Amino acid sequence: MSxxxxxxxxxxxxxxxxxxxxxxxxxxxxxxxxxAQLVLIDGDLASxxxxxxxxxxxxxxxxxxxxxxxxxxxxxxxxxxxxxxxGQRVEGGPQGTRLTVDLxxxxxxxxxxxxxxxxxxxxxxxxxxRLIGDHGLKKxxxxxxxLKHPELVQYQISDWDxxxxxxxxNGLVVVNEDGQLSVVAPDATRPARHHIEAGLDELFDFEMRxxxxxxxxxxxxxxxxxxxxQLRGSANNRPVPLKQxxxxxGEITAMAGSSSQIELDGVAAPQPEELxxxxxxxxxRQRLGLLQGRLSxxxxxxxxxxxxxxxxxxxxxFNGTALITALRQRLTTRHGWITDxxxxxxxxxxxxxxxxxxxxAGGLLAGIRGLHIGLASDFKKDPDGQFRLQVRLYxxxxxxxxxxxxxxxxxxxxxxxxxxxxxxxxxxxxxNEDPRQAVVLGSLFSQKNRVPPDLAPTENNLVRGLVTKKxxxxxxxxxxxxxxxxxxxxxxxxxxxENEDSLTIKDEHGNEIVLDKDGIKLKSGKDxxxxxxxxxxxxxxxxxxx
Numbered sequence: 001m002s003x004x005x006x007x008x009x010x011x012x013x014x015x016x017x018x019x020x021x022x023x024x025x026x027x028x029x030x031x032x033x034x035x036a037q038l039v040l041i042d043g044d045l046a047s048x049x050x051x052x053x054x055x056x057x058x059x060x061x062x063x064x065x066x067x068x069x070x071x072x073x074x075x076x077x078x079x080x081x082x083x084x085x086x087g088q089r090v091e092g093g094p095q096g097t098r099l100t101v102d103l104x105x106x107x108x109x110x111x112x113x114x115x116x117x118x119x120x121x122x123x124x125x126x127x128x129x130r131l132i133g134d135h136g137l138k139k140x141x142x143x144x145x146x147l148k149h150p151e152l153v154q155y156q157i158s159d160w161d162x163x164x165x166x167x168x169x170n171g172l173v174v175v176n177e178d179g180q181l182s183v184v185a186p187d188a189t190r191p192a193r194h195h196i197e198a199g200l201d202e203l204f205d206f207e208m209r210x211x212x213x214x215x216x217x218x219x220x221x222x223x224x225x226x227x228x229x230q231l232r233g234s235a236n237n238r239p240v241p242l243k244q245x246x247x248x249x250g251e252i253t254a255m256a257g258s259s260s261q262i263e264l265d266g267v268a269a270p271q272p273e274e275l276x277x278x279x280x281x282x283x284x285r286q287r288l289g290l291l292q293g294r295l296s297x298x299x300x301x302x303x304x305x306x307x308x309x310x311x312x313x314x315x316x317x318f319n320g321t322a323l324i325t326a327l328r329q330r331l332t333t334r335h336g337w338i339t340d341x342x343x344x345x346x347x348x349x350x351x352x353x354x355x356x357x358x359x360x361a362g363g364l365l366a367g368i369r370g371l372h373i374g375l376a377s378d379f380k381k382d383p384d385g386q387f388r389l390q391v392r393l394y395x396x397x398x399x400x401x402x403x404x405x406x407x408x409x410x411x412x413x414x415x416x417x418x419x420x421x422x423x424x425x426x427x428x429x430x431x432n433e434d435p436r437q438a439v440v441l442g443s444l445f446s447q448k449n450r451v452p453p454d455l456a457p458t459e460n461n462l463v464r465g466l467v468t469k470k471x472x473x474x475x476x477x478x479x480x481x482x483x484x485x486x487x488x489x490x491x492x493x494x495x496x497x498e499n500e501d502s503l504t505i506k507d508e509h510g511n512e513i514v515l516d517k518d519g520i521k522l523k524s525g526k527d528x529x530x531x532x533x534x535x536x537x538x539x540x541x542x543x544x545x546x
Contacts, residue, residue, distance in 0.1 A: 299337025
């Protein structure tokens with residue numbers, strides 16, 4: 001094997017050849033930021049100095065480029081990695097002292113900080129271009145997408161995670177290399193660019209595995225369409241042909257006894273057109289996860305992510321062509337240059353990762369998730385004047401919290417105000433999952449706290465209304481001919497009745513006024529007094545006084 005020469009550059013300037021580089025480890029992987037690690041001889045304990053660590057060349061933020069070449073190779077120097085210093089450490093022991101430098105691609109900028117923004121009237125490819133451009137990175141191939149989102153919200157998530165989520169939603173993957181980002185669709189049908197035959201080519205070691213656990217014959221999705229008020233589903237999956245292995249996915253599914261299909265819950269999708277690329281991408285991850293493995297080869301910079309690589313001589317289950325999904329370049333003074341090639345892809349979605357979401361309660365406290373049951377406490381004036389009430393969570397006096405009251409309408413000197421009564425069962429939520437920010441969202445009926453009889457559910461549910469604890473009532477009978485009844489617990493009543501074409505006002509004293517098609521009737525349980533400051537005129541075709 002030809003001699004291997006390594007070259008380091010800092011901000012484009014070659015570093016001294018006297019620098020002793022013990023090891024280089026470069027890792028590139030789809031949907032991951034490229035990274036590298038350098039191990040160098042550094043440090044003089046006698047003088048208590050670490051010259052390389054102290055130098056500006058390896059200071060955080062410095063750009064480092066790693067190049068390699070085999071002597072006599074016409075290709076010359078080939079870049080293995082270009083990125084910035086993100087960290088370093090020094091260590092010492094019987095083997096001497098050394099400096100380890102951690103590098104990451106400039107795309108690491110996208111991972112810093114959680115962002116919130118509203119994106120209007122943009123396609124996903126436009127959003128991807130913007131995210132990449134905002135961080136000063138080079139744009140590779142960005143797969144065009146056609147669906148325009150009237151409104152897409154990025155909420156408290158890093159630009160990198162948001163980029164991956166939108167790529168995954170479209171069945172795409174992100175490839176990072178030397179300050180450049182590409183967002184493309186994996187194509188397993190392309191002819192092989194590299195060929196490895198076990199037993200003939202220099203294959204140091206390998207590991208291949210077949211796993212049918214996540215394989216299904218089809219993937220479907222459904223979402224509620226607001227426009228049509230119907231549940232709409234995705235079309236049939238586009239087939240994903242595999243060029244590796246002898247078994248077809250359908251056959252493998254049947255042999256393993258797996259479910260024939262899975263259905264994704266897309267209730268949150270505002271546009272049903274989002275479903276098709278989503279299910280296609282899910283099935284693609286499944287298929288690329290069927291056969292996974294690793295090959296350790298003689299070092300070469302010719303391999304690229306998503307290159308098709310043909311493997312033979314490792315059995316009929318694994319012979320064939322697969323996509324390169326990760327690369328690791330290992331260069332050491334002891335073993336020389338070894339390239340590890342990863343084939344296949346994990347079927348697990350990026351969206352399922354728990355660290356994407358911001359911490360509950362902003363990380364200030366342990367969060368309280370979901371909705372909770374409480375009982376309203378006896379009245380106590382809010383010491384902060386925020387019009388809160390006290391609620392005993394699950395009826396426990398030791399778990400009494402102050403809670404704001406949500407209302408259909410609330411504002412300065414106006415609102416829809418109905419305070420829960422003591423011991424009413426209420427539903428409590430927490431703003432941003434913060435246990436200090438309780439909100440009563442509503443009250444609940446139960447076998448103990450029954451619905452007023454007039455408002456009990458029926459087949460037609462014609463009666464709607466309001467009944468207070470003192471039995472004051474406002475009832476609406478929502479039939480073809482509606483009725484509206486306002487009645488106090490003492491018996492005072494206003495009754496609008498379209499069924500009888502009448503308006504009736506009466507009280508508990510026997511007084512009554514009826515307006516209907518026959519005119520107006522006044523009835524007094526006792527005396528009737530008419531009094532006016534001016535004249536009183538009574539007119540009619542006939543006036544009878546009895």
